[in-house]
Amino acid sequence: MPELSKAEETFLIAIYRLKDNAFGVSICDKIFELTGKRYTYGTLYKILDQIVRRGYVTKKEGEPTKERGGRRKIFYNLASDGINALQDTYTVHSSLWQGLNGEILDGDRS
Amino acid sequence: MGKMPTPPKIAKWILGLLVRSGNRQYLLGDLEQVYLSVLKERGKLHAYLWYWYQAVIPIPDFIMTQLYWSFAMFKNYFKVAIRAIRKNKLSSIINILGLSAGISCCILLFLWVQDEISFDRFHTNSDRLYRVIAESSKGFTFTATPGLLGPTIEKDFAEIELATRLKPSGRILLNAEGQSYYENSVVFADQSLFKMFTFQFLKGNPENILSDPGAVVITESKSKQYFGDDDPLGKVIQINDDQIFRVAGVLEDIKNSTLQFDFILPFLYYEKIDQRIGDWGRYDFETYVLLNEKTDPVLFESRIAEYIGKFKEGTTTQLRLQPMTKIHLHGLDGMGRIIYVYLFSVIAFIVLLIACINFVNLTTAKAGKKAKEIGLRKVIGAKRSELIKQLMGETVLLTLFAFLISIVSLLAILPPFNALVEKELELAMNGKALLGFLSIALFAGIASGIYPAFFLSAYQPVNIMKKTSDTGTNQGSLLRKPLMLFQYMISAVLIIVTLVVYDQLNFIQQRALGFDKDAIVYIPLNKSTFKQYFTIKEELAQQPDILGITATEALPTYMANWTSIYNWDEKVIEGKVKTNTCSVDRNFLKVFGIELIEGTDIADDHSGESRVFIVNEEFVRQTKLDSPINKRVNLWGRYNSKIVGVVKDFHFRPLTQKIEPLILHYNPGTSHDKPTSFSYICIKLNMSNVQNTMASIENTIKNFAPEYPFEYSFLDQRIENMYKAEKRTGTIFSYFSILAIIISCMGLFGLVSFTAEQRTKEIAVRKVLGASISKIMVLITKEFFLIIVVANIIAWPIAYYALNLWLQNFAYRVALQYDAFIISGVLTAMISVVATSCQILKASQSNPVDALRAE
Numbered sequence: 001m002p003e004l005s006k007a008e009e010t011f012l013i014a015i016y017r018l019k020d021n022a023f024g025v026s027i028c029d030k031i032f033e034l035t036g037k038r039y040t041y042g043t044l045y046k047i048l049d050q051i052v053r054r055g056y057v058t059k060k061e062g063e064p065t066k067e068r069g070g071r072r073k074i075f076y077n078l079a080s081d082g083i084n085a086l087q088d089t090y091t092v093h094s095s096l097w098q099g100l101n102g103e104i105l106d107g108d109r110s
Numbered sequence: 111m112g113k114m115p116t117p118p119k120i121a122k123w124i125l126g127l128l129v130r131s132g133n134r135q136y137l138l139g140d141l142e143q144v145y146l147s148v149l150k151e152r153g154k155l156h157a158y159l160w161y162w163y164q165a166v167i168p169i170p171d172f173i174m175t176q177l178y179w180s181f182a183m184f185k186n187y188f189k190v191a192i193r194a195i196r197k198n199k200l201s202s203i204i205n206i207l208g209l210s211a212g213i214s215c216c217i218l219l220f221l222w223v224q225d226e227i228s229f230d231r232f233h234t235n236s237d238r239l240y241r242v243i244a245e246s247s248k249g250f251t252f253t254a255t256p257g258l259l260g261p262t263i264e265k266d267f268a269e270i271e272l273a274t275r276l277k278p279s280g281r282i283l284l285n286a287e288g289q290s291y292y293e294n295s296v297v298f299a300d301q302s303l304f305k306m307f308t309f310q311f312l313k314g315n316p317e318n319i320l321s322d323p324g325a326v327v328i329t330e331s332k333s334k335q336y337f338g339d340d341d342p343l344g345k346v347i348q349i350n351d352d353q354i355f356r357v358a359g360v361l362e363d364i365k366n367s368t369l370q371f372d373f374i375l376p377f378l379y380y381e382k383i384d385q386r387i388g389d390w391g392r393y394d395f396e397t398y399v400l401l402n403e404k405t406d407p408v409l410f411e412s413r414i415a416e417y418i419g420k421f422k423e424g425t426t427t428q429l430r431l432q433p434m435t436k437i438h439l440h441g442l443d444g445m446g447r448i449i450y451v452y453l454f455s456v457i458a459f460i461v462l463l464i465a466c467i468n469f470v471n472l473t474t475a476k477a478g479k480k481a482k483e484i485g486l487r488k489v490i491g492a493k494r495s496e497l498i499k500q501l502m503g504e505t506v507l508l509t510l511f512a513f514l515i516s517i518v519s520l521l522a523i524l525p526p527f528n529a530l531v532e533k534e535l536e537l538a539m540n541g542k543a544l545l546g547f548l549s550i551a552l553f554a555g556i557a558s559g560i561y562p563a564f565f566l567s568a569y570q571p572v573n574i575m576k577k578t579s580d581t582g583t584n585q586g587s588l589l590r591k592p593l594m595l596f597q598y599m600i601s602a603v604l605i606i607v608t609l610v611v612y613d614q615l616n617f618i619q620q621r622a623l624g625f626d627k628d629a630i631v632y633i634p635l636n637k638s639t640f641k642q643y644f645t646i647k648e649e650l651a652q653q654p655d656i657l658g659i660t661a662t663e664a665l666p667t668y669m670a671n672w673t674s675i676y677n678w679d680e681k682v683i684e685g686k687v688k689t690n691t692c693s694v695d696r697n698f699l700k701v702f703g704i705e706l707i708e709g710t711d712i713a714d715d716h717s718g719e720s721r722v723f724i725v726n727e728e729f730v731r732q733t734k735l736d737s738p739i740n741k742r743v744n745l746w747g748r749y750n751s752k753i754v755g756v757v758k759d760f761h762f763r764p765l766t767q768k769i770e771p772l773i774l775h776y777n778p779g780t781s782h783d784k785p786t787s788f789s790y791i792c793i794k795l796n797m798s799n800v801q802n803t804m805a806s807i808e809n810t811i812k813n814f815a816p817e818y819p820f821e822y823s824f825l826d827q828r829i830e831n832m833y834k835a836e837k838r839t840g841t842i843f844s845y846f847s848i849l850a851i852i853i854s855c856m857g858l859f860g861l862v863s864f865t866a867e868q869r870t871k872e873i874a875v876r877k878v879l880g881a882s883i884s885k886i887m888v889l890i891t892k893e894f895f896l897i898i899v900v901a902n903i904i905a906w907p908i909a910y911y912a913l914n915l916w917l918q919n920f921a922y923r924v925a926l927q928y929d930a931f932i933i934s935g936v937l938t939a940m941i942s943v944v945a946t947s948c949q950i951l952k953a954s955q956s957n958p959v960d961a962l963r964a965e
Binding site: 023024025028040041042043045048049067068069071072073074 | 116128133135136137138139140141142143144146164167168171
């Protein structure tokens with residue numbers, strides 16, 4: 001299984017946290033809330049397309065609403081591949097950081 | 111709540127363009143949702159700006175992506191194209207050379223046509239300038255109009271802004287700075303000339319310059335010739351030994367203009383010396399008018415049609431208007447140079463077309479090789495439109511390459527071409543010309559690329575990958591054979607036409623003119639020598655290398671003194687006979703070697719006669735005189751003279767015209783005191799020592815007329831010059847057609863070598879089984895041979911028709927014989943055999959083992 005990129009990881013986590021309410025605007029806001037980074041919507045969909053293509057998430061159309069100019073939302077949900085990928089990433093992540101958390105954060109650069 | 115506020119439309123539209131269709135709906139939905147929330151929280155302006163920001167931000171990224179990919183693909187296409195060129199060297203060379211030859215021809219022609227069209231367009235008012243021409247009731251048109259027409263018509267019609275008359279002086283003697291010159295391009299003009307026409311003045315003020323009857327305007331080159339580097343203004347030019355003019359202006363040399371002159375004299379002066387200028391029955395002046403801007407020329411033409419009738423009762427001659435800009439190309443009767451413009455355009459186009467056909471044929475023949483690339487591209491995901499773009503791109507690249515070659519080669523070709531057409535064309539790189547050249551190149555690229563592109567891109571990848579053999583070749587030949595047929599047909603037509611044109615031109619040059627043109631020098635008589643002709647003749651006769659001397663009113667190349675005779679003995683037909691007349695001196699027949707078939711020469715004594723006549727056979731035929739000798743003919747109502755001799759018909763006019771009746775008349779009373787109207791002394795020379803002879807002739811004549819320049823020409827040169835235009839057309843035509851034939855041969859060569867290469871294995875197997883080389887040759891040539899035969903058969907009627915049309919221009923023409931047609935057939939066949947045989951020999955002589963081993 002290939003490694004997740006940082007952006008993919010961020011997106012998957014955001015979608016996971018949003019549970020059943022993960023769609024464009026909410027994902028964008030969530031990522032901003034979590035990381036302080038504001039994606040433009042163009043880039044947002046590029047990455048969403050990418051993770052859909054890799055099978056980490058599934059998407060489902062919602063009902064059209066008035067506040068969206070009569071357009072449908074598209075909801076994203078984590079697929080089992082996505083969960084697995086996040087687990088792998090975490091494993092790699094934690095083994096990388098094993099025992100180093102204190103040292104690096106304390107700022108010992110000698 | 112009222113209507114939902116919506117985001118700005120333009121920004122929305124931009125976003126729609128940028129986002130791939132799949133997510134467009136959701137993205138726009140998201141943005142609209144956020145837009146609304148921003149609107150609620152921070153106001154309309156903020157929301158508006160935010161939305162625009164969302165739309166603008168992705169643009170640079172989008173453009174970069176597009177550029178990156180198109181560049182990447184272009185790099186790939188370019189590389190593949192270069193590889194293809196290098197891999198198929200022979201066909202690439204044929205294609206590039208053929209296309210560059212075709213493009214060169216078209217550019218040459220483009221330049222030539224541009225030059226032809228530019229005639230008379232440099233005048234600021236060129237679209238309002240008209241020449242007034244006269245049309246007789248019989249439908250003859252002529253440029254000559256009555257002398258008072260210009261000023262009166264200008265006064266009578268408000269539609270005319272200005273009018274001017276032109277009166278060419280003919281050959282005239284000028285004196286300046288103690289030197290004398292004969293000039294032909296001297297013209298008298300009204301003062302409005304320079305207001306109507308835009309000729310560039312280098313010196314002097316064009317305003318009212320011709321209102322001074324003692325002024326003359328000259329061109330720059332004449333100013334150089336007459337006065338060197340001195341300032342010519344105010345210098346004196348003497349005309350006809352008596353009248354003095356002062357140079358008041360210098361013009362830039364006149365180029366690309368129907369009006370050609372070196373000296374312009376005031377009409378005010380001419381009016382004083384010509385007493386018959388007010389004669390409305392005398393058509394001797396050219397009239398040009400400048401119409402008002404609002405005048406409709408067609409309507410106006412109908413108003414002036416009957417104008418001359420107002421001044422001369424019973425005139426049937428009508429006036430017409432001819433646009434200045436049409437004079438050069440269309441001539442007086444629509445048969446001007448436009449025919450050459452069409453002719454050369456067609457040929458240049460044909461050359462380009464043949465090159466394009468070569469390209470199409472060679473590319474589709476090689477389609478099998480290209481097919482795999484196409485298939486692979488399709489499998490990877492190329493769309494058909496992209497493939498077409500790629501294939502067209504390759505072709506255009508090739509054409510641009512050919513275009514560069516042709517530009518370089520044109521730089522070399524232009525000087526000799528200019529010498530041939532007597533023009534000063536140059537490869538001007540201004541915007542308009544460059545656009546023209548590039549569109550020629552692009553046209554060539556698209557014309558040759560479009561069929562192969564659609565043909566190749568239609569391949570189904572599965573079929574290509576499945577079959578191991580070359581799929582393309584068989585499908586391509588569907589169009590290939592008709593194209594080859596067409597190519598060969600054109601080549602055959604061109605061969606036939608070239609042969610016959612050459613035949614005809616030779617025929618004209620070598621046709622027995624009926625007189626001897628060799629070793630005859632003619633010297634125009636001037637006022638002095640004219641008076642002393644008989645003394646000069648006696649003196650010249652002393653010289654040993656002079657074989658004969660005579661004088662004549664007109665040279666036998668162009669006698670055109672028409673008259674009608676009404677009365678002759680034994681008149682058997684009603685009406686009149688139109689005849690040419692020419693006054694000649696004794697010895698005329700001897701010097702020109704004209705054969706007398708009846709009666710005597712005029713050298714004999716004819717006492718008591720005021721005139722004696724020698725007529726030609728055509729005269730006898732038309733007058734139906736039974737025994738013409740000693741019959742009397744009334745000429746001009748003055749001479750009722752006797753026919754003493756009949757000569758064999760000779761061509762006293764260009765060979766484009768039929769021989770007409772002719773009277774050579776001689777006044778036996780002419781002597782030292784009473785010379786008749788001779789214009790030329792004609793001398794038959796012994797050519798063994800021409801330079802000395804000419805020097806001594808010059809000496810003799812100079813003794814009699816020291817104040818005149820000595821002028822002379824040889825008759826055979828003059829005759830050669832008469833057919834120069836036809837000869838030039840023939841030469842240009844043959845160059846173009848040879849080029850076309852070479853290009854189509856190259857195409858055939860490429861095709862055959864490809865076929866031979868493809869059938870290497872077949873040839874090897876046949877050889878193993880015992881086929882001889884000649885049998886293999888026949889096998890492969892057969893296919894091309896049939897095409898050539900059919901092409902020739904189609905070509906014959908086309909060539910026959912075209913040549914018949916052209917030959918109508920000549921009164922005496924070669925018979926269209928079958929030999930040219932046979933030759934074209936044999937020649938095309940021979941060329942193709944030569945082209946094929948070396949390739950096939952190579953294939954068939956190789957050891958079969960080498961060809962079959964690879965399997």
